[in-house]
Amino acid sequence: MCRSFRISRLSSSLPVRGVLAGTALFATGSWAVAATRSHGAGAGKAPPWSVAACMKMVGEDPSGALDYAQDAVHAGAGWQARHCRALAQLETGDEATAATDLEALAKLPTGHADGPSSADQAQLAREAADAWLALGQAARAQACAEYGLARQKQDQGLVIVLARALLDQNQTGAARDVLTGFLAVVPQASSQTYVLLATAERRMGQIGPALGHVSRALALDPLNPEALLERGIISEQQGHAASARQDWQQVLELAPDSHEADLARQDLAVMAADPDSP
DSSP: OOOOOOOOOSOOOOOTTTTTTTTTTTTTSSSSBBBBBEEEEEEEEOOOOOOOHHHHHHHHHHHHHHHHHHHHHHTTHHHHHHHHHHHHHHHHOOHHHHHHHHHHTTTSSSSSSOOOOHHHHHHHHHHHHHHHHHHOOOHHHHHHHHHHHHTTTTOOOHHHHHHHHHHHHTTTHHHHHHHHHHHHHHHSHHHHHHHHHHHHHHHTTOHHEEEHHHHHHHHHHTTTTHHHHHHHHHHHHTOOHHHHHHHHHHHHOOTTTTTHHHHHHHHHHHHOOOOOOO
């Protein structure tokens, strides 16, 4: 399934390109770094380096965020500046560089005042796994997800990306086991978790359990395009063409530009070409 790295667009006005150019003084271990920039004979204050400001800028102006974070990295800022730079790279289309850097950041040692915590490492590993998965490198995504789960057990986002990576490698039984193991410990899971479990079960020919789990997903989120797509596939396999067509049409209405919509269009086209289809 297609993954998205988009960060919520925020309305606040933020400094943009080159805000840390020139001489900068960084406070070790702090989340904000004071910066100064010379202008001729006098010196003025440049906007300070701030993790929060950089993350907001990724959503509004990813190219500006890339410059902002890059200047901070060059001036000696900590891992958070590299993290923001990687997210900006994802937004500007440099997924491979971003995935490599996110994976490296996830493996930075903990225990330092300015280093990532175990929770930070898990988040970075999840973002790296998502990036590798979007690049079609499912084995590398799997490795990142497994590393992240070693740092933060039962992290739902990591479980989901691990299951996707396993499904992409046709390791269907392993994906099912990962998801059922997670649900045994965390029964109040997201709709997406149940959809992936239904997908694994359907691929294994376990249509009854698959239908039950996709129904659970839709009970949690009735307008989930991924769940509707999956239920349509299950209905079509059961010979319920009208129900399948209805679900796929709803996917097109809810998310016409999504990966799920592309798959629904393909399924509808195959159904339309079948002279025996009702």
